[in-house]
Amino acid sequence: MNALIELKNITKTFDDQQILKGINLKIYENEFLTLLGPSGCGKTTTLRIIAGFDESDGGELLFDGIEISKQPPYKREVNTVFQKYALFPHLNVFDNIAFGLNIKKTEKSVVKQEVEKMLKLVGLSGFEKRDVTSLSGGQQQRVAIARALINKPKVLLLDEPLGALDAKLRKEMQFELKKIQKEVGITFIYVTHDQEEALSMSDTVVVMNDGYIQQIGTPTDVYNEPENRFVAQFIGESNIIEGTMIRDCLVAFDDFEFECVDKGFKENEEIEVVLRPEDIDIVAADKAKLTGTVTSIVFKGVHYEIMVQSKYRQYMIHTTDYHEVGLEVGLAFGPEDIHVMWKMV
Ligand SMILES: Nc1ncnc2c1ncn2[C@@H]1O[C@H](COP(=O)(O)OP(=O)(O)OP(=O)(O)O)[C@@H](O)[C@H]1O
Numbered sequence: 001m002n003a004l005i006e007l008k009n010i011t012k013t014f015d016d017q018q019i020l021k022g023i024n025l026k027i028y029e030n031e032f033l034t035l036l037g038p039s040g041c042g043k044t045t046t047l048r049i050i051a052g053f054d055e056s057d058g059g060e061l062l063f064d065g066i067e068i069s070k071q072p073p074y075k076r077e078v079n080t081v082f083q084k085y086a087l088f089p090h091l092n093v094f095d096n097i098a099f100g101l102n103i104k105k106t107e108k109s110v111v112k113q114e115v116e117k118m119l120k121l122v123g124l125s126g127f128e129k130r131d132v133t134s135l136s137g138g139q140q141q142r143v144a145i146a147r148a149l150i151n152k153p154k155v156l157l158l159d160e161p162l163g164a165l166d167a168k169l170r171k172e173m174q175f176e177l178k179k180i181q182k183e184v185g186i187t188f189i190y191v192t193h194d195q196e197e198a199l200s201m202s203d204t205v206v207v208m209n210d211g212y213i214q215q216i217g218t219p220t221d222v223y224n225e226p227e228n229r230f231v232a233q234f235i236g237e238s239n240i241i242e243g244t245m246i247r248d249c250l251v252a253f254d255d256f257e258f259e260c261v262d263k264g265f266k267e268n269e270e271i272e273v274v275l276r277p278e279d280i281d282i283v284a285a286d287k288a289k290l291t292g293t294v295t296s297i298v299f300k301g302v303h304y305e306i307m308v309q310s311k312y313r314q315y316m317i318h319t320t321d322y323h324e325v326g327l328e329v330g331l332a333f334g335p336e337d338i339h340v341m342w343k344m345v
């Protein structure tokens, strides 16, 4: 499959500071791809380079196989939706959405038809005449999305589009956006620093840190098979343990050897292991290699978060069973619960 957009070794420097340090990324048709990473890691800069608002210093940017780095934004088949909706306050909902078509001098009856289609798509039928300043945050963002989609871009770029909404509305809009993307069948490149949002919406998650891509994968990949400590820590809570890969499928940490399912490391290579809190079971102390003392238990709504102090470290465990502080317990996990990662240098 050919990529719709390809970034090849893209670099960008602002004020002598290298912000993007060689971004390589392929984005496909119909894909919901999310750039995920902490504040300042270069997500918006990457998006702006794709949109044409900024130019890279080095590397190539291909659209359908053609280099477009010098192409002005309006010639690119992409549209952008920002966190701040940037609607035209003096225009009503209809005219905001119709804006792109009116500029192209599209026939009135076609404009009406297309705007109605868009209003239906974003769930705002009947809102045509409303003043945009009278709309709620979520409704304004729907107008912004409709206004971008009416131009039939091949790619929609969304920079933290739900960042200004409260938690509940955010969840609703996440679901809506995913639905809209499926319905229009175009590529969405979505930027967020919220890992839960990225995992729940995307086909592909691109984890970025400090101008580098750390991992590209499906939500399950980056959650279950983080390639390094940064990804494991950024995506969900985890126990990260330094260890040694004895040989394929056998790893050692905390004085013990454990069977695992990971292969392809050098013998006796120093590695790091991630154990997700929900993958560790608390068992009787004589039923496990690793043992420790419960030091705290906090109810989190669905599960308890239990901290167990073992010889070398604290382990975090998520479980629906209650275990009293002070209790000696065993920590059990299977080979498939151990994820071996490259050690970050
Ligand atoms: N026009 C500019 N001039 C100077 N520095 C800039 C410019 N644009 C971005 N930067 C810097 O580049 C770095 C990356 O910025 P960017 O906006 O891409 O981060 P981000 O990942 O989108 O972060 P956030 O999650 O906070 O939006 C930051 O340190 C920022 O200060």
Ligand SMILES: [Mg+2]
Pocket: 043, 044, 045, 159
């Ligand atoms: Mg940003």
